[in-house]
Amino acid sequence: MLSTKDRRSGFSAPLRAAQYVRMSTDHQQFSPVFQRQAIAEYAAAHNIRIVRDYEDAGISGLTLRERPALTQLLVDVESPARKFTIILVYDVSRWGRFQDVDEAAFYEYACRRAGVKVIYVAEPFENDASPATCVMKALKRAMAGEFSREISRKVFLGHCVNVERGYHSGGPPGYGLQRVLVDSQSGTRRPLAQYQYKNLQTDRVVLAPGPPHEVALVRKMFEWYATRRTTATDIARRLNDFGICNGACRLWLPRNILQILRNEKYIGTNVYSRTSSKLDAPWEQLPEAEWIRVAGAFEPVIGAQLFGAVQHKLARIRQTPSRDEILSGLRKVMEKAGELNQATLKRYRSAPSVERVMREFGSLYAAYKEIG
Template sequence: MGNALVVHAKRLPQSQKALRAAQYVRMSTDYQQYSIENQAVVIATYAELHKLTIVRTYRDEGESGLKIENRGGLTELVEDVQSGRADFAHLLVFDVSRWGRFQDVDESAHYEFICRKAGVKVAYCAEQFDNDGSLLAGIMKNIKRVMAAEFSRELSAKVFAGSVRLAHRGFKMGGPAAYALQRRLVDDQCRPKGILTLGQRKSLLTDHVKLIPGAPNQVEIVNWILHEYLRHKSQAAIARELNERGMVLLKDSSASP
């Protein structure tokens, strides 16, 4: 991967930036087909073929492409280009979708336009077309942007439908167990495989997690709380009595109050 150099205070003249390039790489949280290392290899090959020197790397690792929030790499890139601090004339990107899978397909085009307006040429190193401003390039980029947006919509729908189906079957869909509950790991036939402690996660796609009663003393406390509440005791009074008894309600079922 190219070196991520410190931004120089002195701005380089255009003639000195002609063969200098930056790369932008991103790996999302929901689409891991291309790792940042794989992107960098393709970009480095492109740079070598076109006699470009990669002097800067902007990266967003583990960030969704649906929005620019929390994407420090892209934000820094845009700021450098717009402010004139960019000491390169080329920006190398793996493909069109690396900008993001924005629901508004014009958003990814907007970031490319910012670069082009500042004199920075954008190249998509893994695409089968040259980003040369031609009619073909414009058509292909728009098709790719629409495909990226549609992919994110379909993926969201599939993930939601899958989560609903698994929840209907009684499986827990992530997060720690509530007080007086614990997480049991089961296989695809719902056969128990063990208890997950705080911080542990399932490792196999075919495994699932079910909630079961936790420590008996915690279950007893929850039953007492419900009993008192049904007797019309206020929540404040229940909390006060628990505090007086020194009860600390922890989510970790392995810890006793």
């Protein structure tokens, strides 16, 4: 409580505030130190005492989902035990670069509804309820969202340029390959181990053949698949029987084998932008016409002729046979085996699968009836 002397001198207790600080990776001027200094100067000039600190460091402002400090702040605002009535933020963009301006407004309204005012200390307007302020905040929020969209476009174009110049665009290299760091000035190269990344923006990363035993195994996979009557399941089973683990030190699965057999980087082709997820949007598969494909970007692990033979076989397997082709396959099996049943169809690899026959005719008996 204030003493009689304080009341006579006009002294008033400082307002209690929480400060929210966020820095992504866009501009150094938004560093946490810079933001705290600006907030501290504003608090000193307006008789405000900061009692709580919330910081999201190195985090994008696109969504609330991955911002634990702001999430905790919004929870504390609703608590009856909170010790502050004001939230100090550097500017509108630090509150968030939400792609929907209404989302930023909603979180601010939730604070105001709970009796907590949000103040943007570096903005040229008072955060009151006047029409001019509402228009300015809406404009600032739209500009913050557009800034993120513009940065996303520039980053994507930068990746595209690097890919066209033959550099690796990111992600794991794949079994039988390794990432190699290239110094842009001296041209020196050194391999990067797992979880190692380049430190300088001017450095670049390319792909190169990995350990000799992995390279030899990848070549064997392609040779087995191209020259033998084998499947990805057969190759995976064979490797597991020999006790050979995949790159993650786990058992081989058929999909691991298919990922290798279908990937063009093993013939030195750099393919980028097959999928897209911009501004925290869901991942989507892009049409092949929009892919960026650069042949001869990396040193190949296998030859183009062997790769083409494997792709031809994969395409033939993926191709859906017509009704007449299924019937022709059944007749051929009938001529070879003299009988037709599930066991016979499973024994001949060239025969249509039981599942395919049933999907086309409804039952095996209906297919048998078609061929007499």
